[in-house]
Amino acid sequence: SAVISQKPSRDICQRGTSLTIQCQVDSQVTMMFWYRQQPGQSLTLIATANQGSEATYESGFVIDKFPISRPNLTFSTLTVSNMSPEDSSIYLCSVDENYGYTFGSGTRLTVV
Amino acid sequence: DQQVKQNSPSLSVQEGRISILNCDYTNSMFDYFLWYKKYPAEGPTFLISISSIKDKNEDGRFTVFLNKSAKHLSLHIVPSQPGDSAVYFCAALHSTSGTYKYIFGTGTRLKVLA
Numbered sequence: 001s002a003v004i005s006q007k008p009s010r011d012i013c014q015r016g017t018s019l020t021i022q023c024q025v026d027s028q029v030t031m032m033f034w035y036r037q038q039p040g041q042s043l044t045l046i047a048t049a050n051q052g053s054e055a056t057y058e059s060g061f062v063i064d065k066f067p068i069s070r071p072n073l074t075f076s077t078l079t080v081s082n083m084s085p086e087d088s089s090i091y092l093c094s095v096d097e098n099y100g101y102t103f104g105s106g107t108r109l110t111v112v
Numbered sequence: 113d114q115q116v117k118q119n120s121p122s123l124s125v126q127e128g129r130i131s132i133l134n135c136d137y138t139n140s141m142f143d144y145f146l147w148y149k150k151y152p153a154e155g156p157t158f159l160i161s162i163s164s165i166k167d168k169n170e171d172g173r174f175t176v177f178l179n180k181s182a183k184h185l186s187l188h189i190v191p192s193q194p195g196d197s198a199v200y201f202c203a204a205l206h207s208t209s210g211t212y213k214y215i216f217g218t219g220t221r222l223k224v225l226a
Contacts, residue, residue, distance in 0.1 A: 001158075009153070033213075042116070043156070043201065043216040056211075092155055100146045100203070101214060103155030 002027050002095050006104030013083055013111050020079045021107045023093035028073035033101065034066070037090040046091075049076045083111045115139050116204050118217035126225050131189040133220050135202035138183065144205040146214070147176060147187045149198045156201055160187070192224045 003026040013019050023032065034046040046066055047055040055068040069077045080087050088111045094101040117136045125131045133147075143164040148156035162169040162176045162185065169176050175188045189196055199221045203214040 004155075006155070040121075040218070042114070042218045043203075045213050048211075048213070058213075094155075097158075099161055100148075100158050101156075102158065103148075105153070105155045108153075 001097050001102050002029065004093060004095065004102060004104035006093055006107060008107055009105060010108040011110070013109065015084050015111055017083055018079055018081045019083065019109060020077050021091055021093070022077050023075065023104050025074045025095055029095040030073070031096060032070065032076045033094045033096070034068065034076075034078045035092040035094060035103075037092065037106075039089070043092065046078070080109065083109075085111045087111050114218075115142075115206070116202060116215050116217040118200075118202060118220050120220050121218070122221040122223070124223045124225060125192045127194055128191045131187075131192045131196065131222055131224065133187040133189075133200050133202075133222065135185045135187075135217055136183060137185075137204050139204070139206065140180075140183065142204040142206060142215075145176070145178065145185050146203045146205075147174075148201045148203065148216075149196075150201065150219070151198050159200075189222075192222075194224045194226050197222055197224050 005024045032049045035043045037043045045058050046061045047057040049055045049068045049070040051070045067079045091107045094103045115138050146161040147159040149159050150156040160174050178185045199219045201219045203216045
């Protein structure tokens with residue numbers, strides 16, 4: 001299965017600032033997926049990132065708040081913009097394998 | 113609207129006994145289901161899956177059962193080991209208009225007591 005390197009693993013950020021999360025995959029993949037897990041909640045899909053096109057966002061998530069880049073088939077970034085304490089979550093990138101998703105190790109974000 | 117539900121947030125089991133984790137779903141169009149295991153500070157890792165054409169899939173100590181009429185699946189771990197202590201998520205594949213995504217439950221924290 002694919003190996004995904006995600007960083008940072010955790011960060012504590014001031015409200016109003018932005019954080020960019022990076023995911024590097026060890027193989028070329030068409031689609032990458034960004035998920036959020038708020039405390040006590042399920043994993044919720046934020047957006048799907050295709051190389052060479054704009055990301056597709058799920059209901060409740062907008063590009064201005066969560067801009068995504070996908071410059072090539074092995075890399076993607078998610079930025080959490082103008083952060084508030086409600087953005088405190090675990091953010092995960094993932095890729096689709098034949099049987100399901102493989103996830104990165106996650107970024108635990110705390111906004112103070 | 114939570115389409116995939118794990119109603120037990122936590123479960124404790126003695127080592128060597130059976131662990132049964134449950135998951136319910138609401139959409140009868142879901143046709144593929146997975147279980148993931150998540151340790152602290154790690155991403156979820158794939159455990160086992162089942163297609164709706166089956167009612168059981170087994171992989172070593174892990175067996176997933178699917179009851180389509182009840183819209184219910186369960187994960188059985190036997191015998192349970194302390195290393196199985198983790199959060200377990202069930203997920204269902206949702207396909208619509210040529211796109212797809214996985215919808216996850218809220219997870220069940222399993223603690224296997226030595």
